[in-house]
Amino acid sequence: QKEVEQDPGPLSVPEGAIVSLNCTYSNSAFQYFMWYRQYSRKGPELLMYTYSSGNKEDGRFTAQVDKSSKYISLFIRDSQPSDSATYLCAMSAGGNFNKFYFGSGTKLNVKP
């Protein structure tokens, strides 16, 4: 079983739609949760960062962490064609544990 599971998509939505991206994980020690956006042939760009459980909002983006269910989500409101990219979730236990665990990425296409 993989440490982090993420639906690869592709996910195709019309412009203006609300997008929901999700990851599940198995390691209860994970405390730090990240979402990255990656455009084709570019390096991943940090989009959202959350520590422990709860919600975090930044503009059109909201990250949610439910540690009891081992489930994290990224919501994109009023999606734009420029949001078309691959979204990677990542997580770590922090502290002296130096490894990060990534989902395989969900490819999102926002149609004009």
Place this chain on the structure above:
Amino acid sequence: DGGITQSPKYLFRKEGQNVTLSCEQNLNHDAMYWYRQDPGQGLRLIYYSQIVNDFQKGDIAEGYSVSREKKESFPLTVTSAQKNPTAFYLCASRKDRLTDTQYFGPGTRLTVL
């Protein structure tokens, strides 16, 4: 501007040749990482380094080598022993243990001819 630079952006290599990928950061981060990304797959960890002159193997270290002589630099050598080296290589650094997150460079696309 602070950040991570990788060079070159595209690299072509003949079979049997070693090649070194550059990674430099001016973020003053202690830990640095190398990942490999193949189409449809997530990031796979090759090597990581927590401090200067120290590094550990990741999940797919065979056929790769690294050095960490300076805090700012973490070059990756892809040796001829790597069976399938064509991939997109990403370098990253870790901010710190309190705000535990990673920042990535722009990547190097290696193609073996």
